[in-house]
Amino acid sequence: MARVDLGLTVLCGADALDRPIRWAHVSELEDPTPYLVGEELLLTAGVRFPSDVPAYVAGLVSSGVSAIGFGVEPEYPTVPSSLVAACATQGMPLLEVPPSTPFLAVSQALGALLAEIAVREQRMLADSQRALTRAATRVRPVESVLTTLAVVLNCRADLVDPATAPSELASLVARVASGTGPRSASAQLGDEHVTLDPVESAVLVVRRVTPLSPAERAVVAVALALLGLLRRDVESERGRIARLAASAVLRARASGLAGVLGPGPYRVVAGRSRADHDVLAQTYGPLVSKVEDGFLALVPAGFEVSGPVGVSSPVAESEVPGGEIPGGEILGAAGEASALLARALATGEPAFPASDLSCLVDPVAARAFARRELAALLGRPELIDTLRAWLGQHGSWDRAAAVLGVHRNSVRHRISHVERLLGRDLGTADARASLWLALTWLG
Template sequence: MTQNVDPLSTEVNVPLRAVVGNRELALHAVRETLRPGALDLPVRWAHVSELQDPVPYLVGGELILTAGVNLPERIDRYVRGLRDAGVTALGFGLTPNVHETLPEPLRRACARHGLPLLVVPTRTPFLAVNRAVSVALTEASQREQRRITAAREALTRAAGGGLGELTSSLAARLRAWVALVGAGDVLASAHDAPSPLPPQVADLMATVRAGSGIRSATTEVGDEFVVVQPVYPQATASHLVVVGRSRRFDGADRAILAVGAALLGLVGRAGSDAAELGAAATGLLLDRVSAGEVARELLGSDRCRLVVGAPYRRGPDEVAQRPDWLRARLDTPLVQVLPGPRFVAIVGPAVPELEDLRAHGWLAAAGSPVPVARPAAAVAEAELLLSRAQVLGRPVVAGSGPPDFDALLDPGASRGYATKLLAPLVSLDRGDRSLVLTLRTWLAHHGGWEPTAAELGVHRNSVRHRIAQVEKALEVDLADPEVRMRLWFALRWATPDAHGEAYSAVGRRMTSR
């Protein structure tokens, strides 16, 4: 088995037989230099070189043309170097007063190393060979573009029929078997694919999942060529497209596969999300499942994180504000976009890529992992982390940075302390004074009146008045850094359950402003 991982390529080429078969050129292929399949090798360009060592200037796939003006004495070394550089064939031009016949050492060396050797007759100038290859490449490019365009239109139409129809359409366009493989190597959709997939294919899928970027991997399994690549929109998506057939995949095939992978990723994700959310809503409405069971099923884990986001600088554009865009980036169907704009999402225990969100106008924070049955317990922490992120101008994740001393404390005792300390403010907030919210924002901005007022959308004198009410209600002096520290951690440890409906109202105001 051979295996390689490389970027998707749409480079145009023509088979060597298309050049050899051009009657106007009258080329003669030396039979003993042609190994099985040699005439199917790709030609990407025809290049004239009289250098004794042209290898440093080659990229592979060339038809090298030479009249043997500087043919080196060590012919065997010269031929071996061309073969190792990936040259498709060597065209030797018969030229009066230089080489009127094909040198036997060159013939023997090409036969020994399996480098196809073409004899170019005297009447055929190298320029004619160059022009013929160029014309063939142009025609091949036009054919490929027409084929890619037709395939794109057909696959787009098939996408409207769902995952199964799209898979079958992709298989027909590539004349190959196709499998869409999800996390845990579970078969999500297939057309004529072997079941189970060969072990070599599983190894190839592991190779792709371990990589980064949009890449494809190819391998040979018996007499078949197999290609694996991730679906879109995520290059590191858990779902992979696997295709196999008896012929190699050319540039047009790979371009069609890229289109199919993109559509499979979008259709598969949309269909999966809709079906899973529909089933979850039905179960909840019929009181057959709990919210925790629904979250566990959707996230595939007993733990989850709460991710909250607010605009960064100019904020997200119209596309980045769409729930489906956020679902794809955060890899969760549990996303809600709120006015402001703001968003809140429940994700799995793994930390999502928050820097990518910032690049698209979202500043986000991720809370600590909590049981899927109690995501509301993470609201206070996530909102405090978001305030910290807004002050720092970068994403914040719970537990990142220095070791977190929360692990040293009993969670029940911490929540009890927070509930007792903040109880006077929660009681006053039943009159919609927003004291908890103001205190949290003021502490996040290190006691800055102007930035606190700007974030809350009120006058700085209103902030001063509210902070004075906080000091009076709690009987504390907020100029004392020890007091500020205790209150900050009380806000962090607080939960909606600890404060009842009043704190829940504050939480809703936090996530909707």
């Protein structure tokens, strides 16, 4: 209890004051354990103080009582030394309640605190749900949901494949993923508390120094639901993209259009605008497929593109007779082009892989740099999108507003908020260049 006005004094067990307390319970019974359910603050004035004090405290410990509050006067002028000694020996927090503080005041203060905590947890849960839902709409939704979960819970969140699980977690991950063991699990690894939950064929591993509260477990449940849907969608979409691209090549070869496509290598182009779609469809009709709210097209590597499209790395023909394009390479190229589309939409120009300093930087180091630079924005995808669009349009409020589909004043407001959160002056070339690279490397 952090209420100074109550005048409570901690006599022992200060290192265990972080135990959860669900309510205050007043009892003058010599053995109140039949009426306890655990996590109480037990209040007593010693009206029927037991003769065997160590056994009394042991019973409270076994019943899960979180702390004892002893009210001095009128029965005892001070807290009995035998109770202090028993609590100190058995690790039970003991509080002295002064005569000026009625037990009712302690109960009311605890009730108000619990209500405040409940409201705060509900607000945290609602805010986290909104953040996770927005993250699920990003270009790389699975990675975005994991990043957002890590931010809102101040933890490390990873989606682990049973085949590549860390050795210290391998057995737990295998059991949780198989469905033959527990549907979830938790463990203490060194200083970290780890929870594991299945997500389709993978396992969500959350690591944190402190255990998750019930409200935080509810946040994880939201993330699990979204990740389950996203993984099913991703697998379904990947299979559909692979089938569409492969069937497009087969149809082109079967219908005599292989000469139009020409010899490899090829690239996959991802875009959203109807105009870009129509330009590509005029020449490569069978090789252009609609996907979600945009399109994917397979084109020769030398085809000149324009407008806001993402363009993949070259995809080569296989060396087997017939020169078929490997389906796995098409799938990877489609994912790469779709990821680059976000940058293209911000700049209004085609985005190519490794067309800047990215090709000179270790990918792991680049991503770590990006997360450090943008740490204050990771839970605010609308600010990240606004910053990307504004920088991509060279600081133009009007053009950035057009890209985002919002009023220019909204862009000004968001950018000023970004400056406050990051503590950076976006009027400097150094800050703009650093943040543009961070946005590029963030993925």
